[in-house]
Amino acid sequence: MNILCNSYVLCYLQDEKNQVMSILAYIDFHWNDYKLRWDPNVSEAFDATYSSRFIVNYDGEVQQNPPGIFRFICKVDVTYYPFDTQTCFLKMGSWTYSGNYINLDFMLSQIIENLSHSSLFSFVAGVKGHPVNASKLPYGENPGSYMLNESIDLQVYLHNGEWDLMNTPGTRVVTPFGDSSYHELYYYIRIRRRTLAYGINLIIPSLVISMMTVLGFTLPPDACEKITLGEQNHIILKQASYQLTYETTLMLRFLRNQNVDTQ
Structure with a gap:
């Protein structure tokens, strides 16, 4: 047949x-x-x-x-x-x-x-x-x-x-x-x-964070702007992580001053 x-x-x-x-x-x-x-x-x-x-x-x-x-x-x-x-x-x-x-x-x-x-x-x-x-x-x-x-x-x-x-x-x-x-x-x-959405939500923020991190090494150690720049990097990193299409596994977290491994 x-x-x-x-x-x-x-x-x-x-x-x-x-x-x-x-x-x-x-x-x-x-x-x-x-x-x-x-x-x-x-x-x-x-x-x-x-x-x-x-x-x-x-x-x-x-x-x-x-x-x-x-x-x-x-x-x-x-x-x-x-x-x-x-x-x-x-x-x-x-x-x-x-x-x-x-x-x-x-x-x-x-x-x-x-x-x-x-x-x-x-x-x-x-x-x-x-x-x-x-x-x-x-x-x-x-x-x-x-x-x-x-x-x-x-x-x-x-x-x-x-x-x-x-x-x-x-x-x-x-x-x-x-x-x-x-x-x-x-x-x-x-x-x-x-790749358009990934370029806007992932690639561009990653490049901005990298450039700001390198810029932080050019500031004097006692400059207050160095702490402000680090906080801005942290905020941008958090915003970029929220744009991912799915959740990634949490590798490490701090709980009561102790390191607790999680799956």
């Missing part, structure tokens, strides 16, 4: 502290089942009011659109924070049935193959009025594996206020196992942090 998969992402949320990404999306599955075919010209009365989560056509085409909130682990690399770029991926596949029973594939791949039969497929798809070049390239050594530079439909995507969505590549991996093979679809989400 050939199952085509197309994913629509509405929005996402990046939890940097717990290294978890959550996306609100619905996945569009299409397949054909010959057991569900019927003649639409038959005039016999039949009951079609049965509640179902599937859309079935007379030619056997079946469609399912299950929505949901998908949460998955996304390791965060903050080496270049706040000018960092993160890449998260979501894997989809069948552990029960092999590729002999379920041939899982991207719906976008079938669209490309219908447009061209060369070794490199490309076409222009409109995403909210903006053309996006999508292409299909071989991936790995196993036949049937390939890579797409765009794997997620973004027609209903809502822009994030903290991150910019760069691209959504995808790969189809076919892994041989015995006399059969297993198919897996990888959806990659590459996001880049928006």
Whole structure:
């Protein structure tokens, strides 16, 4: 059975502290089942009011659109924070049935193959009025594996206020196992942090504190302005710490003139 998969992402949320990404999306599955075919010209009365989560056509085409909130682990690399770029991926596949029973594939791949039969497929798809070049390239050594530079439909995507969505590549991996093979679809989400808010709330106050600290060493030791300058640095530091997006762990605090370590 050939199952085509197309994913629509509405929005996402990046939890940097717990290294978890959550996306609100619905996945569009299409397949054909010959057991569900019927003649639409038959005039016999039949009951079609049965509640179902599937859309079935007379030619056997079946469609399912299950929505949901998908949460998955996304390791965060903050080496270049706040000018960092993160890449998260979501894997989809069948552990029960092999590729002999379920041939899982991207719906976008079938669209490309219908447009061209060369070794490199490309076409222009409109995403909210903006053309996006999508292409299909071989991936790995196993036949049937390939890579797409765009794997997620973004027609209903809502822009994030903290991150910019760069691209959504995808790969189809076919892994041989015995006399059969297993198919897996990888959806990659590459996001880049928006730095304007961090520049105003974090970078600029840090530079001001650094310059004022260096300026304090130029004042005489007995100058009263040296104490005033230090207090101003402390106030600016407190204001900058309140602008962080999430709370950091309190490493040390003073309680009754004793040092108490806290977690």
